[in-house]
Amino acid sequence: MAAFILRLLSALFLVQLATALCPLLGPDFPPPRNVSQNPRFRDTLNSFSNTIRQLLSTGNSSYGPFDSANNTFSVNVFSTSSDAPLYEYHYTAPLFSNGSVGTKTVDGDTVFRIGSISKLFTVFTLLIEKGDMNFNDPITKYVPELRNSPRDTVNAVQWDDVTLGTLASHMSGIGRDCKFLITPIDFLS
Numbered sequence: 001m002a003a004f005i006l007r008l009l010s011a012l013f014l015v016q017l018a019t020a021l022c023p024l025l026g027p028d029f030p031p032p033r034n035v036s037q038n039p040r041f042r043d044t045l046n047s048f049s050n051t052i053r054q055l056l057s058t059g060n061s062s063y064g065p066f067d068s069a070n071n072t073f074s075v076n077v078f079s080t081s082s083d084a085p086l087y088e089y090h091y092t093a094p095l096f097s098n099g100s101v102g103t104k105t106v107d108g109d110t111v112f113r114i115g116s117i118s119k120l121f122t123v124f125t126l127l128i129e130k131g132d133m134n135f136n137d138p139i140t141k142y143v144p145e146l147r148n149s150p151r152d153t154v155n156a157v158q159w160d161d162v163t164l165g166t167l168a169s170h171m172s173g174i175g176r177d178c179k180f181l182i183t184p185i186d187f188l189s
Contacts, residue, residue, distance in 0.1 A: 035079050036086050045077075045087050052089055070095050074106050123168045135165030 035041050052075075055061045056068050070093055077087040085108070092106040103110055126134070139162045140147045146159035157174050166172040 069093055072096050072106050074110060136163050138163055
């Protein structure tokens with residue numbers, strides 16, 4: 001599944017890169033409308049659905065094995081020109097549906113804890129748009145409110161020393177669930 005997600009992210013990055021370098025939209029190439037009615041798009045969705053069904057029924061795909069008993073996922077494809085999703089597929093592993101805590105059924109409203117995967121989109125977009133010229137800028141240049149955070153050298157982050165590059169590369173020294181501006185004592189009082 002990780003290989004599939006990595007390939008999907010790579011494809012999305014390449015599409016974004018191609019669009020940034022060669023924007024085709026305009027009078028000669030208007031943006032697509034009614035994508036959901038396009039026969040090629042429908043064929044692609046059918047093929048994708050068949051691939052997912054094969055993956056879930058056999059546990060194998062051209063990208064490798066998939067453990068359907070322990071992995072839950074949700075796919076949602078949307079267009080900015082439509083309020084309704086163009087495609088939705090939700091799968092809840094038996095482990096989750098029979099569990100005693102958390103979500104029992106994955107659907108379009110399920111919130112996933114995705115960790116830092118979304119950071120890739122931000123970093124790739126920044127690299128495409130600006131290059132690496134801003135990577136050494138302190139984060140306080142963009143979020144000046146952090147300058148007023150507590151200055152305890154043991155428990156608080158020294159935000160002036162944190163740069164965009166160190167955030168993007170996980171080298172900033174900020175803990176996973178960083179104690180931001182509220183300490184447990186502040187919270188309880």
